[in-house]
Amino acid sequence: MEKLARKEREFRMHRMEILEQAEKIFAAKGFHNVTMAEIANASGFSIGSLYQFFEGKDNLYTTMITEKLDLMYGQIREKVNMAEDLTEKITMLIGASFQFIEENTDFCGLFLRGETAPLSELMASLRQKLADDHSQHLTFIENILKKGIKSRYLRPLNSRAMAAALFGLIRSSAIDWMLLPAEESLNSKKEFIMDIFLRGVIKHEK
């Protein structure tokens, strides 16, 4: 029983190690420009071992993306849900997004710029997941904003469009930050986005 547990633990450790290295390498070079040998080498395993943890290159890639994305969405939602009022929720949304991006620059370089787009049919499920996740995330944001509208704090605009706008502001700041190296912390842009977005959206009681 104990042995089984250790085996299990080791398996997960090894799997994670591979995923971490794969993330770095894929992020740096993109899917097609990476070889299994490269990943094997970087993660300290043999080529063959990679296939004990993942069904193949496609699977390794999609797994890496999938698990990281789940982590991201999970972290963001957890933090947002802990906040109570609307303003605080939006602040947390931006802050948690920025934090994840800052802590996972490599991965986000891959994801934000969408290197995930033109994968072969075999990865169709990944594309679907990405689209679904994105849509779900927008809905999550939308629901927050809807409450603001209902409570008459926000203007009665199309909530989906508002969510997309907020997401776009976050995203564009991140892209800008990632493209221009050696700038100030990404988080420093939080205030700016809050400012722009709330002014654009808050119902100004005369």
Next chain:
Amino acid sequence: MEKLARKEREFRMHRMEILEQAEKIFAAKGFHNVTMAEIANASGFSIGSLYQFFEGKDNLYTTMITEKLDLMYGQIREKVNMAEDLTEKITMLIGASFQFIEENTDFCGLFLRGETAPLSELMASLRQKLADDHSQHLTFIENILKKGIKSRYLRPLNSRAMAAALFGLIRSSAIDWMLLPAEESLNSKKEFIMDIFLRGVIKHEK
């Protein structure tokens, strides 16, 4: 002389034909999943001929991206420059961007989602150009906004950040539109963006 001219004209025609077909195919499948034979076939030329117009696959790809982007930035600037006051300029910026995107969905699917990101070192120059173009475009937007700030029409915020914000709003609307099929015209979102952005940015004379 005349003959030379015809040759020249033919050469350009052929070159364009190839670029157009290449654009469609690359947009549909991404760089790595396309073969030169495929492009040759689609454009009605032999494989060998492709190499008389372009140095290789990388060059064909980067040329296609580069020329299309130049076209896009050119169109947008031309229209914006024709506008006179700030609001009109911003309207044109959004409108011209949306128009190009609607008229070039395939290409933008490739570009917006960033399939262009992790190309091999050989394409380093493309990456540089993309980054430069993007930066230049932000500067272009920035300069418009700066005038608004100077004229005290806009709040004295960080102009670069404002430009990035506006760009982000445009981009996120486009992505949303591209991901959700069979929706209303992209252009219908123009008003919304104008609304959000200007409220967030205009200096509200008390």
Next chain:
Amino acid sequence: MEKLARKEREFRMHRMEILEQAEKIFAAKGFHNVTMAEIANASGFSIGSLYQFFEGKDNLYTTMITEKLDLMYGQIREKVNMAEDLTEKITMLIGASFQFIEENTDFCGLFLRGETAPLSELMASLRQKLADDHSQHLTFIENILKKGIKSRYLRPLNSRAMAAALFGLIRSSAIDWMLLPAEESLNSKKEFIMDIFLRGVIKHEK
């Protein structure tokens, strides 16, 4: 037109050259122990060229078998059909079989011993063809013998079984000849088989 013809001719020549070399190598080592590089090398083409003539290793193998078998059955039938009476037909059947075997020892080593048996599902069609060809060949022999039965020259035994028996005698002689090196000509066994088959083995007292 002429050019097309030459291309066509060259294509066939190259294809044949590859098939001939492949036959030798496959015969010597069996399907799985042969590499495409080996065949490419032996036939004087590059690896890539092999794939311009054949869809893959499986296809190259099955094509080689198929075409050679068709040749064999064709040669045998042609000669048998030229004969007129029953005895002569049987003589030709044995003779033509032996001749093909002697002239194609390598190939027959592969075929007679049945290395063709356990091929992957992809080659299911080959297996079917082999079985069909064999069955058809037995039927061909059977039809000859049936006439002999009808004309009361042969005993009214099960014609299918008789065909199988004759085929077995031919086959076993061939196997014996192939296994024991440096013996007399295979054809020298023709008389013996004719004798055994036509008259039987018992010494007819009286």
Next chain:
Amino acid sequence: MEKLARKEREFRMHRMEILEQAEKIFAAKGFHNVTMAEIANASGFSIGSLYQFFEGKDNLYTTMITEKLDLMYGQIREKVNMAEDLTEKITMLIGASFQFIEENTDFCGLFLRGETAPLSELMASLRQKLADDHSQHLTFIENILKKGIKSRYLRPLNSRAMAAALFGLIRSSAIDWMLLPAEESLNSKKEFIMDIFLRGVIKHEK
């Protein structure tokens, strides 16, 4: 001592279990399409354990073939030796051969069709054994027939060729039976072969 005996007994049991499973799987898929993992799984042992019973895949395969063949030849000879006169001996030869084939269809499918032929050099010894066994078997048959010749019961033909002929008749019947599924018992062909072989095919006009 007793413990040792039990160990020994267990070892043999395990070894046999593996051989039996290996036989089934090899027979179904051929040597190259079978993995050690597959055999390990089917026989209920770990991969590592297989290597305690056999030196490797080659060895496992050749051992399986060798032992089964020894069993076959042993069974046939034993039964033939129990018969007394020539006719009875030949009957037993055919009958025992057919019985083994019927009881070991899987294995014979592998062997009769000769999947054993083109094994790598490492298995050269197996090929040799197969050839030797075959030759020895023919000699065994030959010796029976020689007595028949000496006693003037059989015609003074080449005894080796007669043996090969008889073997060929048996073999071809078996192949035919194995290729055509769902037929009558193989043994039902015994009489026919006896008839053909002993009396011949020509209708002996009195």
Next chain:
DNA sequence: AATGAATGAGTATTCATTCAT
């Protein structure tokens, strides 16, 4: 100029075998 056959370097994947536990 135009063609497309020929090239061969590059890579994902398999699986017999080993050996630390």
Next chain:
DNA sequence: TATGAATGAATACTCATTCAT
């Protein structure tokens, strides 16, 4: 003794590029 995770050599196949015609 038994296990099965780790290994890495081996190989079919692809496709950008060249060059003889």
